[in-house]
Amino acid sequence: MTLKDIGEFGFIEKISRGCFIRSQNILKAIGDDAAAFTTKADEVILITTDMLVERVHFLRNTTSGFNLGYKSLAVNLSDIAAMGGTAKEAFVSIAIPEACPLEYLEDLYRGIKSLAAEFDINILGGDTTGSKTDLIINISVVGAVPEKEILYRHTAQPGDIIFSTGCLGDSRAGLQLILNKTVADSEELKALFNAHILPWPYLEEGRFLAHQGGVHAAIDVSDGLSSDLGHIIRESNAGARLYAEKIPVSKNLQKFCTRFDADPLEYALGGGEDYMLLCTISPDKADSVARDYLKKFGQPIYPIGEITDSGETELVFPDGRIKSVAPSGWNHFKIPASRLLFVH
Numbered sequence: 001m002t003l004k005d006i007g008e009f010g011f012i013e014k015i016s017r018g019c020f021i022r023s024q025n026i027l028k029a030i031g032d033d034a035a036a037f038t039t040k041a042d043e044v045i046l047i048t049t050d051m052l053v054e055r056v057h058f059l060r061n062t063t064s065g066f067n068l069g070y071k072s073l074a075v076n077l078s079d080i081a082a083m084g085g086t087a088k089e090a091f092v093s094i095a096i097p098e099a100c101p102l103e104y105l106e107d108l109y110r111g112i113k114s115l116a117a118e119f120d121i122n123i124l125g126g127d128t129t130g131s132k133t134d135l136i137i138n139i140s141v142v143g144a145v146p147e148k149e150i151l152y153r154h155t156a157q158p159g160d161i162i163f164s165t166g167c168l169g170d171s172r173a174g175l176q177l178i179l180n181k182t183v184a185d186s187e188e189l190k191a192l193f194n195a196h197i198l199p200w201p202y203l204e205e206g207r208f209l210a211h212q213g214g215v216h217a218a219i220d221v222s223d224g225l226s227s228d229l230g231h232i233i234r235e236s237n238a239g240a241r242l243y244a245e246k247i248p249v250s251k252n253l254q255k256f257c258t259r260f261d262a263d264p265l266e267y268a269l270g271g272g273e274d275y276m277l278l279c280t281i282s283p284d285k286a287d288s289v290a291r292d293y294l295k296k297f298g299q300p301i302y303p304i305g306e307i308t309d310s311g312e313t314e315l316v317f318p319d320g321r322i323k324s325v326a327p328s329g330w331n332h333f334k335i336p337a338s339r340l341l342f343v344h
């Protein structure tokens, strides 16, 4: 069976199965001119949207439909996580090239639905169109957060300790493997590949952090540490000091960098698509929040520096040298030539 056989409406009917998994608060799911749901009085509604475009965000022949669907939802959930929220409803819009097999699309929806089920999220609607060449997926997610606990980018304060929920730079190394067509022939290369293909949305972690007193600001790392921390300091009229040796880099990335003669710090600062959360915590609460986080999730949050009032990001090296760090992460319209080159 192909898309031609079932047409637009047959496709929608097919992928609708399994989209509606939680009936609470929902008046209308897929099947009308708009979805309808009620909201709770004591919650603020969050809405976010992100688009994945073939050849810009992924290469179709290097990712399964399932993994692409998973990632398309994960990157949106990451934005809800960065606001401290709970994700509730998702909307999936897709532009499909004629030659894209129906099986690939069904697999893509399996990926979306599988991650949605993990977080009890309904798919309440979307849009389906044809595309002349590339596959494009746009997902929007509706979430909610108690008003007093919402985490913004603009509320970091000088003296706050900056934390990351995990290692940075792995995703960039995974992308490098894909672009170079390097076979992931070892456990560490497989882990880097997976970090790029299947990023984990830190939703429960973001909700937990937002609920703790003293967590002032947060953002997720989609473009790269230097760029995303740059958003926090610009929006907060502040600065930042990072300690090079404290930036968490996985053993896998270290081995990769030894093998391919690359600098892990560059990957961590400019890589992007890590989807770790960066948060800033007041110094008097930092230790207790970090301790409680470790107790709850069995994983540490990593202190990587502090917020200053300098208006820039400085990087301090173990020998005391200090370097000013410009945003070096992903920018859709400013891609440095080095980004287009392969490691080897």
Ligand SMILES: Nc1ncnc2c1ncn2[C@@H]1O[C@H](COP(=O)(O)OP(=O)(O)O)[C@@H](O)[C@H]1O
Binding pocket: 049, 050, 079, 222, 223
């Ligand atoms: N084309 C657009 N029209 C309106 N708002 C946009 C557009 N693109 C991005 N934005 C908004 O700009 C802000 C920054 O976007 P972005 O850098 O994509 O954030 P994120 O990394 O969280 O996805 C967000 O508030 C987003 O909704």
Ligand SMILES: Cc1ncc(C[n+]2csc(CCOP(=O)(O)OP(=O)(O)O)c2C)c(N)n1
Binding pocket: 050, 051, 055, 056, 057, 058, 059, 075, 175, 222, 223, 271, 272, 273, 330
């Ligand atoms: C084929 C391919 N080339 C390059 C990249 C790298 N890349 C594409 S977009 C991006 C940044 C994140 O995407 P964006 O659309 O900026 O997400 P947002 O910041 O809006 O969440 C990166 C690192 C990739 N994932 N795949």
Ligand SMILES: [Mg+2]
Binding pocket: 049, 050
């Ligand atoms: Mg975005």
